[in-house]
Amino acid sequence: MSETTEQKPRKKLVAGNWKMNGSFDSNEALILGFLAEVDDQVDVSVFCPFPYLTQVAKLLEDQGVAYGAQDVSAKASGAYTGEVSVSMLNEFGVTQVLVGHSERRQYHAESSVAVAEKAVVAMAGGITPIVCVGETLAERQAGLVEAVIASQLDPVIERCSKFVGNGAWNLVIAYEPVWAIGTGVTASPEQAQEVHAMIRARLNAMLGSEVAQSTRILYGGSVKPGNASEIFAKVDIDGGLIGGAALSSDEFSGIIRAARG
Ligand code: PGA
Numbered sequence: 001m002s003e004t005t006e007q008k009p010r011k012k013l014v015a016g017n018w019k020m021n022g023s024f025d026s027n028e029a030l031i032l033g034f035l036a037e038v039d040d041q042v043d044v045s046v047f048c049p050f051p052y053l054t055q056v057a058k059l060l061e062d063q064g065v066a067y068g069a070q071d072v073s074a075k076a077s078g079a080y081t082g083e084v085s086v087s088m089l090n091e092f093g094v095t096q097v098l099v100g101h102s103e104r105r106q107y108h109a110e111s112s113v114a115v116a117e118k119a120v121v122a123m124a125g126g127i128t129p130i131v132c133v134g135e136t137l138a139e140r141q142a143g144l145v146e147a148v149i150a151s152q153l154d155p156v157i158e159r160c161s162k163f164v165g166n167g168a169w170n171l172v173i174a175y176e177p178v179w180a181i182g183t184g185v186t187a188s189p190e191q192a193q194e195v196h197a198m199i200r201a202r203l204n205a206m207l208g209s210e211v212a213q214s215t216r217i218l219y220g221g222s223v224k225p226g227n228a229s230e231i232f233a234k235v236d237i238d239g240g241l242i243g244g245a246a247l248s249s250d251e252f253s254g255i256i257r258a259a260r261g
Helices: 024-035 050-059 087-091 103-107 111-125 137-139 147-163 190-205 207-212 225-232 249-260
Strands: 013-017 043-047 066-067 095-101 128-133 172-175 216-220 239-242
Touching: 013 216, 013 249, 024 050, 024 249, 043 095, 050 066, 087 111, 095 111, 103 239, 111 128, 111 147, 128 147, 137 147, 147 190, 172 190, 190 207, 190 225, 225 239, 225 249, 239 249
Parallel strands: 013 043, 013 239, 043 066, 066 095, 095 128, 128 172, 172 216, 216 239
Antiparallel strands: none
């Protein structure tokens, strides 16, 4: 697959997914530890557990760092025990939300259609969905990478396409091969670039080149300060979704520095 040759108009985004980690004390130390690294050359965001949104919002006030949730309901309100709606996230000043992380797909049986429904309500509510896609090792070994990514992505693109052209399109895609998440095994920069180029080609075919060229595609899966630079140097890789290394202010800082280039 050939690399995209157009000049990159996209600003890098480094997003920290804290997963089910944190406490008032550790959250504060973590945020205060990486803030010095933040400037306007790289977008930075953090995704904390729901109960910490107020604390994180306060710590990040006027700091130029976005914050968000790790999931959102596709429903507006009602008898959905345990769920959190877009309008609730709006009240906390949330501007981005993770949708369809592989841990949600795996442990909560979220289908690609359910993920797409979450993405569309987020976008409708002015919150940028970061939609996670990625194949398992067995799927990669069976030669199914393109088919799996397409099956995860197409329902999102189909439902969200109505926002293209009215200024509300704000999708971010995160390519996270399941076999690289939390394993210490990273996709090689070439492997990641190949899938990113395929995702961008799919956006191009379905929504046109303007959308394809402006949509950020992050890589996630064992990104560390030591491997971030060569991954972020690839033409279709617009930053990273960081798990384990986002829990250390030193490591997260190192990844922000790598994104600055
Ligand atoms: P990892 O997680 O960086 O620990 O591999 C990435 C993710 O799950 O988003």
